[in-house]
Amino acid sequence: MEHLSGPEKPSPESIQPTYVRPPGLEFAMGVALFAMVLMVFFLLQSGVFISGVLDRSPELAKDFTLNTLSDPAMEQRMNELVFNGDLVAQEALWSGAICTLLILVVVRLWKRGHTASFLGLKIPTLKQFFLWLGVFLLLGLVIEGLSYLIPAFRTDFMEKVIASTTNFLWLYIGVGVAAPVFEEFLLRGLLFGAIRHMADEHATVAMTAGVFTLMHLQYDWTVMLLILPMGAVLGYARSRSNSIWVPVVLHMMNNLVSVVLP
Numbered sequence: 001m002e003h004l005s006g007p008e009k010p011s012p013e014s015i016q017p018t019y020v021r022p023p024g025l026e027f028a029m030g031v032a033l034f035a036m037v038l039m040v041f042f043l044l045q046s047g048v049f050i051s052g053v054l055d056r057s058p059e060l061a062k063d064f065t066l067n068t069l070s071d072p073a074m075e076q077r078m079n080e081l082v083f084n085g086d087l088v089a090q091e092a093l094w095s096g097a098i099c100t101l102l103i104l105v106v107v108r109l110w111k112r113g114h115t116a117s118f119l120g121l122k123i124p125t126l127k128q129f130f131l132w133l134g135v136f137l138l139l140g141l142v143i144e145g146l147s148y149l150i151p152a153f154r155t156d157f158m159e160k161v162i163a164s165t166t167n168f169l170w171l172y173i174g175v176g177v178a179a180p181v182f183e184e185f186l187l188r189g190l191l192f193g194a195i196r197h198m199a200d201e202h203a204t205v206a207m208t209a210g211v212f213t214l215m216h217l218q219y220d221w222t223v224m225l226l227i228l229p230m231g232a233v234l235g236y237a238r239s240r241s242n243s244i245w246v247p248v249v250l251h252m253m254n255n256l257v258s259v260v261l262p
Contacts (some may be wrong), residue, residue, distance in 0.1 A: 023197040030194020033106050037099055037186060044095040052087040053078055083157070085165025089174035096178030103185045107193075119189040124243035132237040136250045139233055143226045152222040158258050168259075176259055180251035187212050187231075188238040188247050205235035230254070 021029075050069070054061040057077050060068060068074050081087055104115075111118045147153045165171050187208045195204040209231030213224050234247040 027194055027197040029110060030190060030197065033110065034186065034191045034194060037102055037106070037190065040102060041095050041099045041182070041186075044098060045091045048091045048094050049078070049081075049087055052084070052090060053081050056081065083160035083164060085161040085163070085171055086167060088161050089165070089167070089170040092174035092179040093170065096174070096182035100178075100182045100185050103182075103190055107190060118193045119185065120193075120238060120242055120244035122243050124241045124246050128241040128243070129246055129249070132233070132241065132246050132250065136230075136233055136237070136254075139229060140254070143230070146226065152220075153226055155219050155223045157218055162259065171259055172256065176256040177252060180255050181248055183212070183215065184234070184238075184244055184248045184251055187215075188234060189244050192235070192238060201239050205232055205239060208235050 053074070054064060057074075060071070060074055060077060104119075107119060108115045116122065143153075161171070161175075191211065192204055192208050195207055199207070209228055212231035212234070213228045216224060216227050219227070234251060237246045237250060238244055
């Protein structure tokens with residue numbers, strides 16, 4: 001992936017001798033695959049969550065039908081367990097792992113021999129990694145400072161999750177590893193690569209950062225304002241390093257710290 005200001009140009013080795021699809025068609029294909037993966041992700045999360053609620057509510061599970069989902073008792077039980085740490089960990093683990101694999105499969109079928117360059121699977125240089133680590137840590141200090149000074153920027157989401165967790169190992173794996181890997185492969189991998197067929201680096205980073213922010217609707221809008229610049233830094237880290245592993249590691253570090261030090 002180039003990080004020049006214009007739309008990405010195909011490299012000589014990426015040009016097939018028989019047929020090259022136009023950028024608009026490649027963009028449309030990428031967006032369609034992104035939408036499909038996102039739909040599967042939300043269906044998996046919903047399925048794991050509902051299953052977990054029923055496991056913890058024998059009285060609802062005994063005569064469960066689809067109509068049970070609209071039962072006031074079921075709705076009340078789901079509201080009670082929406083921040084349950086064990087359920088959050090299971091949702092993140094299963095939906096993240098399965099959908100990351102799905103991304104690799106569909107991109108492989110789509111891009112074939114150019115999957116690695118499209119997703120940015122190359123290993124970054126240590127210089128690039130530590131450069132963006134420094135930028136990310138600086139941003140983290142600014143965000144923490146704003147959260148300390150302005151109560152509206154604070155959130156107790158992770159505190160609620162941790163308070164109800166009985167298995168911290170699964171929480172670390174689900175929230176700290178599976179979730180950031182999936183989000184980066186979805187946004188800074190699949191969606192980033194699709195948009196770069198049509199847009200320049202800055203527009204691509206802005207759009208992926210916006211989608212990244214909207215995927216965190218569990219937070220108040222004030223907190224989402226702090227997530228937006230984080231998405232921008234992760235996007236530029238992906239673009240300038242030409243490696244998805246830089247934002248993956250930075251994202252994992254952020255989530256693990258939020259679990260250890262909410």
